[in-house]
Amino acid sequence: MSEEEARVILADNQTPAFMQLVKEHxxxxxxxxxxxxxxxxxxxxxxxxxxxxxxxxxxxRRPGEEWVLLD
Numbered sequence: 001m002s003e004e005e006a007r008v009i010l011a012d013n014q015t016p017a018f019m020q021l022v023k024e025h026x027x028x029x030x031x032x033x034x035x036x037x038x039x040x041x042x043x044x045x046x047x048x049x050x051x052x053x054x055x056x057x058x059x060x061r062r063p064g065e066e067w068v069l070l071d
Contacts, residue, residue: 008032008050010039 003009009025011018013035025031032050042048 006031008034008038010034010036012036 007030009021009032011021011033018033018035021033025033034051038051
């Protein structure tokens with residue numbers, strides 16, 4: 001299975017590659033980047049739960065923030 005076809009990608013969260021994968025797939029609905037220990041944690045509670053992705057503001061005005069024009 002390719003990276004594009006995978007629903008869950010397992011990686012070591014102590015490496016730069018993990019954060020790169022998160023950045024690459026943060027806007028992909030239904031795709032999750034998880035640490036290797038995620039499998040064991042899910043098995044221990046007999047339930048699959050994904051780490052929620054945190055939406056990062058791409059920059060610009062923050063929601064609710066007003067623009068101030070300076071002359």
